Each structure stands twice: as C-alpha cells, then as structure tokens.
Amino acid sequence: MNLHHKRISAVVLSTAVLMLLCIAVLNAVCPLPKIYKDGPSTVVTSNDGRILRSFGNAKGVHRYQTAVSNVSPFYITALLDYEDRYFYYHPGINIFSLLRAGYQWAINGKIISGGSTITMQVARLIEPHPRTILGKLRQIWRAVQLEWYFSKNEILTMYLNLAPFGGNIEGVEAAARHLFSKPAKSLNKNEAALLVILPQKPSAYRPDRHPTLAKKMRNKVLRRLNARRILSTQETNLLTDEDIFLAQPSGKALAPLLSRLLKHQFPEHHVIQTTVDYDLQLRLANLLSRTAGKLPPKTSAAALVINNKQGNVLAYQGAIDFFDADRFGHVDMVRAIRSPGSTLKPFIYGLGFDQGVIHTESLLSDIPTAFGNYKPQNLNRRFIGAVSASTALKKSLNVPAIQVLNSITPEAFDTRLKEARIHLRHKKSNLSVGLGGTGTSLWELAKMYRSLAATGNVSDLHVIPSSTEQATRPLLSEQSSWMVFSILSSISAPDRIIPSTRRKIAWKTGTSYGYRDFWSIGVSPDYTVAVWVGRPDATPLIGFLGATLAAPIMFDIFDLLPRDTHNLRMPDGVEKTRICWPGGRAFSATAPSLCQTQKYAYTIRGITPPTLQSSGYFVTTDSLPDSLREWQRQQQIVTAHDNAPSKLAIIGIRTGQHYFQDQITSISLSTNQHSQPVKWYVNYAPIHNATFDINKYLGETAVTACIKDTCVTETVYIH
Numbered sequence: 001m002n003l004h005h006k007r008i009s010a011v012v013l014s015t016a017v018l019m020l021l022c023i024a025v026l027n028a029v030c031p032l033p034k035i036y037k038d039g040p041s042t043v044v045t046s047n048d049g050r051i052l053r054s055f056g057n058a059k060g061v062h063r064y065q066t067a068v069s070n071v072s073p074f075y076i077t078a079l080l081d082y083e084d085r086y087f088y089y090h091p092g093i094n095i096f097s098l099l100r101a102g103y104q105w106a107i108n109g110k111i112i113s114g115g116s117t118i119t120m121q122v123a124r125l126i127e128p129h130p131r132t133i134l135g136k137l138r139q140i141w142r143a144v145q146l147e148w149y150f151s152k153n154e155i156l157t158m159y160l161n162l163a164p165f166g167g168n169i170e171g172v173e174a175a176a177r178h179l180f181s182k183p184a185k186s187l188n189k190n191e192a193a194l195l196v197i198l199p200q201k202p203s204a205y206r207p208d209r210h211p212t213l214a215k216k217m218r219n220k221v222l223r224r225l226n227a228r229r230i231l232s233t234q235e236t237n238l239l240t241d242e243d244i245f246l247a248q249p250s251g252k253a254l255a256p257l258l259s260r261l262l263k264h265q266f267p268e269h270h271v272i273q274t275t276v277d278y279d280l281q282l283r284l285a286n287l288l289s290r291t292a293g294k295l296p297p298k299t300s301a302a303a304l305v306i307n308n309k310q311g312n313v314l315a316y317q318g319a320i321d322f323f324d325a326d327r328f329g330h331v332d333m334v335r336a337i338r339s340p341g342s343t344l345k346p347f348i349y350g351l352g353f354d355q356g357v358i359h360t361e362s363l364l365s366d367i368p369t370a371f372g373n374y375k376p377q378n379l380n381r382r383f384i385g386a387v388s389a390s391t392a393l394k395k396s397l398n399v400p401a402i403q404v405l406n407s408i409t410p411e412a413f414d415t416r417l418k419e420a421r422i423h424l425r426h427k428k429s430n431l432s433v434g435l436g437g438t439g440t441s442l443w444e445l446a447k448m449y450r451s452l453a454a455t456g457n458v459s460d461l462h463v464i465p466s467s468t469e470q471a472t473r474p475l476l477s478e479q480s481s482w483m484v485f486s487i488l489s490s491i492s493a494p495d496r497i498i499p500s501t502r503r504k505i506a507w508k509t510g511t512s513y514g515y516r517d518f519w520s521i522g523v524s525p526d527y528t529v530a531v532w533v534g535r536p537d538a539t540p541l542i543g544f545l546g547a548t549l550a551a552p553i554m555f556d557i558f559d560l561l562p563r564d565t566h567n568l569r570m571p572d573g574v575e576k577t578r579i580c581w582p583g584g585r586a587f588s589a590t591a592p593s594l595c596q597t598q599k600y601a602y603t604i605r606g607i608t609p610p611t612l613q614s615s616g617y618f619v620t621t622d623s624l625p626d627s628l629r630e631w632q633r634q635q636q637i638v639t640a641h642d643n644a645p646s647k648l649a650i651i652g653i654r655t656g657q658h659y660f661q662d663q664i665t666s667i668s669l670s671t672n673q674h675s676q677p678v679k680w681y682v683n684y685a686p687i688h689n690a691t692f693d694i695n696k697y698l699g700e701t702a703v704t705a706c707i708k709d710t711c712v713t714e715t716v717y718i719h
Contacts (some may be wrong), residue, residue: 005695014321032145033127035158040270043177044259046278049313049463050181050247053259056168065161065270066173068153069186074191075172076156081228082196082221084118088152091120092143118159121142123160127346156310156578160184165195166202168620173271179207181247183271189231190239193221207244215244254281257318257332258463267321274463283560291553292320292327294660294719296544298411298535299323303335303557304446306461306528308453311470313463314527315557319536328536336536337425337439338517341510341546345401346484347448348434349393350456351413352404356609359577360483361601362389362584363624364400367631369613374431376402379511379545380655385632386582386624388599390487396509398435399614405434407616420458420475422448436512442519446530448475449521452488453528453568456481478571479604485523485568486602493555503564509546514631516540526564529557543717548658577603583622584611594622648673648712650705659694659715667692671705671712679706694718 038058046052056062068076074528080087086094094117116124116139123142134182146155165175172195176184180191187195198205221241226236236642253259255276262272288301295301305315318332332535352358366387369375376398383399392400406411412427417424425439433437443461451458456476476484483688488506507522518533518541533549534541541549578587586608587598601608610618613625623629635647649672659667669679680687682697692703698717704713 013702021239022058030141032142032149035126036063036065036161037126040161041174042263042270042272043174044255044262044272044274045177046254046274046276046281048278049177049183049186049273049535050278051177051249052255052274052276052278052281053253053694054177055259055263060084061168061170062174062178063161063170064173064177066155066171066184068160068260071160071172071191072187072427074189075184075187075195077230078192078196078221079159080118082224083231087156090117090119092147093117093140101678117143119146119155122146122155122158122162125164126158140465155586163199164202165198165711166206167222177271178249179246189222189235190218190242190244192246193225193239194218196221206534207246211244218244252285253322253355254278254285255316255318256322257330257334258313258316261332261335262463266523275307275310275465276316276463277314280560281315281317284317284557286371287556287560288317288320291556292324295320295533296547298326298328298537298539298542299533299541300327300329300333300536301330301550301553302442302532303553304334304442304528304530305557305561306446306450306530308450308523308526308528311450311459311461313461331536333532333534333536334442337441338532338534338538339436339512340438340440340445341436341512341517341519342396342398342401343445343508343510343519343521344434344436344438345393345396346452346488347417348401348405348408348413349389349487350406350476350480350484351408351416353483353604354477355408355412356604356607357407357602358389358404358612359579359584359603359608360390361386361486361579361581363387363582363608364389364403365612365614365625365628365631366392366397366399367614367628369399369403369614369627371402371406373486374402376431376435380627383631385635388627390490393484393487394491401434402431403612403614403616406614407612410434416475420448420451420473422475425429436510442530442532445519446528448529449506449508449523450528451475452481452485452523453525454481455571477570477573479480479573482568482571482574483602483604488523491550504567505555505558507551509537509551511544511546514540515544518544518546518549520546520554522554522558524558524564525566525568526558527558527561529554529555529561543656548656552660552663573605575603575606576600577606577608579603579608580622582624583619584609585622590622648705648707650703650712650714653692653703653714653716655715656717657714658719660719661714662694665694669695669703669705673707677708680704681706 041057041062041064042055043064044052054062120139120143120677123146127142129138161171164170169175169178173184175195176187178180179438194214204216206212222231222236222239225231226233266272284303301320303317307314316334318334319329320327320328364387366383366385368383378398410431410433414429425442426433447458447461455478456474457472458475459470459472484661485506488508489504503524505522505524510519516534516538521530531550531554579601580587580590581597581599583590583594587595613619614627619625651670651672669680669692680690682692683702699718700715701718702713702715704711
C-alpha cells in the first residue's frame with residue numbers, strides 16, 4: 001500500500017472513530033427515553049378472543065404487548081408497503097423521502113407528507129415533539145439511536161405496540177380486540193387495511209364515528225396494494241365494496257373477578273386467553289343481575305359452570321354484581337372459604353360404598369344419637385327412625401350421614417380427600433366435618449362433584465387453555481361414583497318452572513350452620529354447575545335454605561346450557577341385588593323368616609354388608625339395631641314395607657321452604673297415608689281439594705293435613 005492510500009485509510013478510520021465518539025457522547029448526553037414508560041396494559045379474553053375485561057396501564061391506556069409473529073402477515077405487508085417500503089434497507093431515515101417532503105413543504109407552504117420512516121414514527125411516539133425543523137432533527141437523531149441499539153424486527157415490534165388508534169387505544173393488538181373482538185393475528189384483509197391507515201389520523205378516521213371517511217381511507221390502502229400487485233384487481237374490487245363491520249361491545253366487564261385474579265397470577269402476560277365462553281358468561285351475568293332483586297339485602301351469589309370432559313371453566317361469576325358495594329361485589333365468593341353445610345354428604349356415602357360398609361339400601365338409624373360428645377340434629381329437629389341409605393342421602397338427613405362417617409372414620413375420609421388434592425380447612429379430623437364443620441370453596445366443591453361424571457376421578461379445573469393431559473386422582477371408585485350419581489339424580493327438582501332442556505342432573509344442596517351459606521351443586525353427564533348464595537360478611541339469613549335460595553339459580557343456569565350429548569352408563573362391578581330388611585344382607589343369605597322387607601339395592605360386586613349400628617359396628621343378627629328398635633317403640637312407629645313411617649306426614653313440602661309466585665302457581669297435596677281420607681287446611685281454613693294455590697297467599701303460610709283426629713302442619717313462605 002503506498003503512502004497516499006495509507007493517508008486515506010487513516011483519515012477514514014479517524015473519521016469513523018470520531019463519529020463513534022460523537023454518537024457515544026450524544027447517547028450519554030441525550031439517551032433514548034424508556035420505550036414503554038407507562039408499562040403495558042392487560043386484557044383478559046374469552047375462549048374465542050372477545051374481551052372479558054381490560055385493564056389500562058399507568059396512564060389508563062389500553063396497550064396489549066404483541067410481537068411481529070402474532071400479527072396478521074397481511075397487515076405487516078400492507079403496513080410496510082404503505083408506510084415504509086424500504087424499512088429493512090435504510091438506517092432509520094430515508095433521505096429521499098425527507099427531501100421530497102421538504103420540497104413539497106417549500107412549494108405548498110404546508111406539510112404535505114412527513115417523510116417519516118417507521119423508525120422515525122417510533123421515535124416520535126416515544127418522545128413527542130413539535131412539528132418544527134428542530135423537532136424533526138431531534139426525531140431523526142432518535143431514529144438513528146433506535147437503529148443503533150435495536151434490530152429492525154424490534155423496531156417494527158415497537159411500532160405495532162405504540163401506534164395510536166384513537167381514544168386510549170394503542171397498538172394493533174388492542175385495536176383488533178376493541179374494534180373487531182379478535183386477536184391481531186386473525187385480522188382479515190379489510191380489517192388489516194383499516195388498521196394500517198388509522199394511526200395517521202386516529203380521531204378523524206375512527207370507524208365508529210366516521211364510517212364513510214374510514215371506509216374511504218381503508219380503500220385507499222387497498223388500491224395502493226393493488227397498484228403494487230399485492231392484491232389482484234378482482235379481489236380489490238370485492239374488498240372495497242365491503243362496509244366496515246365492528247364488534248358490538250357488551251357495555252360491561254364480564255367475569256371481572258376472574259380477570260382480576262388472572263392479572264395478579266400472570267403479571268407478565270398482557271393478553272390472557274381463558275376457557276370462558278363469552279356468550280354463556282354474558283347470559284349468566286344477566287341471570288344473576290335479574291336474580292339480585294329477589295334476594296335479601298346485602299346478599300351476593302357466585303356460580304361456576306364446568307365442561308366435565310376437559311375440566312374447563314365455561315363461566316365464572318364471583319359475585320352477583322362487581323359494582324354493588326352493598327353486596328360486597330369486590331369479594332370473589334368462588335374462592336372464598338366458607339362452611340360447605342351438607343354438600344360433603346354424597347362423598348361420605350360414596351366412601352361407605354367403597355369400603356363395603358353400606359350399599360344403597362342399607363338400613364340406617366335416624367334417631368337422636370350421641371357419637372361421644374357430638375350430638376347431631378336434623379335441620380327441622382325431627383327424626384324419622386329407620387331409613388335406607390339412598391333415602392337418607394336424598395333427604396339430607398344428618399344423623400345417618402354421621403353414622404356412616406363414624407363407621408368409615410373421619411380420618412379415612414380426610415385422607416381420601418387429601419389424596420385427591422381436595423382442600424378442606426379444619427384443624428383435626430372429626431365427625432362435624434360431615435355436616436359442614438370445616439371450610440372449603442365453591443371451586444373445590446365443583447372439582448369434587450365433577451368427579452361424579454368422571455368415573456370418580458378428580459383433576460384440576462382450568463381457566464387457561466391447556467394442551468397437556470391432566471393428572472387424575474381417585475376420590476371414589478367408578479362404581480360408587482355412579483351409585484351416588486344415580487341416587488342424587490333421582491331427587492325431584494325444586495318447585496319451579498319446567499326446565500327448557502330436560503337432562504339427568506345429580507344435585508345436592510347445603511345450608512351452613514347459622515344460615516350463613518347456601519349451596520347447590522349439580523352434575524349432568526356433560527356439565528357441572530355450582531352455586532353459592534349468602535352474605536360475604538357472614539351475617540345470617542334466617543329462614544332460608546340451600547334448596548330455596550341456591551337450587552333455583554342452579555337449575556336456571558342449567559337451562560342456559562346446550563343439551564348433554566351422552567349418558568353415564570352403569571359400570572362393570574355394579575350389581576342390582578335383592579336384599580332384606582332389617583338385616584341388610586342379600587336375600588339369598590337371609591332366612592325367609594327374618595326377611596321382613598325385600599328391596600333391590602345397587603351393590604359393588606354383590607357385597608351386601610349387614611345393618612350398621614349407630615356406634616359404627618355391624619348388627620350381628622338380622623334384626624333392627626337395639627337403639628333404633630327402642631326409639632321406634634317409644635315413638636309408636638312401625639316401619640312399613642315402603643320404608644315410610646306410619647306416622648302422618650305431608651309429602652312434597654316441609655317447614656322452611658320458600659316459593660316464588662313467578663315460578664310456580666300451585667302444588668298438589670298428598671300424605672304418606674294413601675288409603676285414608678285427608679282434610680286439608682291452609683292458614684287453618686279448609687280448602688275443598690288437595691291443591692295448594694300459591695297465588696292466593698303471601699308470606700308465612702301454614703299447610704295442615706288431618707286424618708280423623710291426627711293432624712300435621714308444615715309452615716312455608718310465599719314471595
């Protein structure tokens with residue numbers, strides 16, 4: 001290399017070093033501002049991408065972080081062609097575009113085009129400036145800095161997230177969600193073209209306010225793409241003929257408490273897609289809103305709807321109204337720990353079936369009983385004596401349930417729940433757990449009841465889509481879960497209008513001690529619906545029951561669901577076995593003289609355990625337990641062959657029930673004494689037929705049946 005060339009190389013190198021030093025000094029003196037200084041916002045969407053709830057960033061702006069790979073490829077193509085065809089080739093500024101813009105300004109006396117590249121637009125978005133020569137120079141410097149520090153795809157990503165789309169909407173993802181209720185990846189060509197032009201004049205081109213102008217500008221983009229041969233003439237003509245179609249917003253946040261929970265759980269996720277069905281969630285919110293007026297003051301409600309097959313949450317309502325402070329709408333009662341009342345009883349019986357302690361028609365003792373220091377009572381303070389396991393479960397009798405729990409032991413019950421990862425809150429295993437002496441949530445109860453339609457297996461519920469197969473844990477055997485489902489699905493629905501879609505529903509209600517929590521959980525082959533009603537501050541609601549407050553809501557929610565597509569079949573191992581009362585063993589194993597009553601019971605592999613004593617031990621002879629026989633002798637009760645006590649009782653209504661005139665108009669009255677003539681009275685005035693006309697009464701109402709000199713009265717409440 002000669003001396004001349006060496007001098008030229010030295011000058012070039014010195015110039016490059018000087019430029020680098022100048023850039024370094026300028027960077028130190030005037031560093032790039034923070035790209036997303038107010039942080040991103042968060043949106044929670046339904047399973048089809050529609051917005052459930054949107055959270056603004058620190059400035060109240062809705063911007064959902066996205067990447068180039070998560071945006072429609074056509075949008076990217078249209079954007080680069082319309083805004084900056086040489087984006088991947090220039091160093092942040094396009095000198096020819098700037099010269100053209102300067103010339104147009106000089107000739108016309110006003111700005112015709114800004115000459116800005118996408119990089120320069122990002123520079124202006126992160127640091128707004130006046131539209132002056134000095135402002136433009138500062139913008140150029142920021143563009144050079146951006147190109148220095150970031151790759152082209154990173155800069156393009158910044159534009160996708162920062163571009164203004166009107167109001168408090170920034171970024172293509174937020175625009176796509178709010179305008180079209182879809183992710184930016186799913187934009188069609190017309191939607192993409194509109195979002196290309198909208199940032200130029202977000203207010204003037206807003207399609208909801210200026211649809212004609214917005215369509216005109218959209219078509220300008222489409223025709224430019226046609227001129228570049230990105231779109232064919234035929235396709236362009238079809239697209240430009242289309243009007244702009246915007247999504248209709250619901251006008252209110254849906255699943256707001258679930259959205260709040262997910263935002264807290266996933267702080268780094270700015271678009272959180274859920275398993276929630278948007279339309280079902282909206283219908284559920286409207287249903288509870290209508291129900292609010294029928295509930296006592298300060299009363300809230302929560303509901304869950306589960307798809308049994310995947311365990312996906314289809315609807316999640318944590319409070320009756322998120323914005324109702326009087327009803328504590330900010331408290332998520334799906335997750336709140338409350339007393340479950342009687343809702344654990346089906347699983348006590350199910351474990352009893354699995355352990356071979358009882359079958360479905362085992363004779364149990366509903367009599368005053370002390371289990372050590374624990375003396376459970378039925379809700380109505382009455383006892384009916386000898387009762388089958390299935391009847392005791394359907395009637396939700398307390399003493400028989402504790403009799404079974406005492407036999408299988410609270411420790412074994414607790415262990416089984418823990419192994420299935422069902423979380424109860426109590427210090428020590430004890431019998432009171434069976435009647436609600438523990439704490440759990442609507443979420444946990446929904447997991448448990450779903451197992452009745454899932455061969456007795458428990459798995460986690462999902463609010464976020466999951467592609468991995470979930471681990472399952474046995475709670476009950478397939479046989480006992482089917483037997484429990486069979487019993488609970490034979491319970492008549494509460495007095496209400498006829499459901500629009502008939503389906504087989506196994507359901508159970510619960511009322512906590514002190515009338516603080518009211519539950520109803522139902523399972524069909526395809527769906528689980530769980531409902532809680534009460535006051536979040538735990539003040540009591542005297543005179544109500546789970547059957548009167550929560551069950552009607554649960555059945556109304558089932559009416560919102562599609563028809564079930566399959567049935568639960570009786571599994572192998574369940575046998576219908578002829579058994580004898582009072583001994584409880586199979587007919588074939590009982591002497592004819594000791595078989596006072598024959599019944600058919602569902603058993604597991606034909607196992608027919610003998611009758612239980614209240615103490616938990618089996619009766620050693622085919623006879624009534626001593627304590628039950630003595631109590632029935634004192635009460636002068638003789639157990640009839642149909643397992644109904646001969647003491648006069650009204651069938652179908654009981655003290656404490658509530659009826660609503662907009663749900664039911666009349667009730668047919670009957671007693672357990674089918675062969676005897678009955679005289680009927682309402683509020684102690686005779687009625688001339690066995691029909692209770694609901695519309696004629698309000699408030700506390702007494703219904704009385706009399707046979708000869710024996711009468712019985714049930715007191716109900718009409719609204």
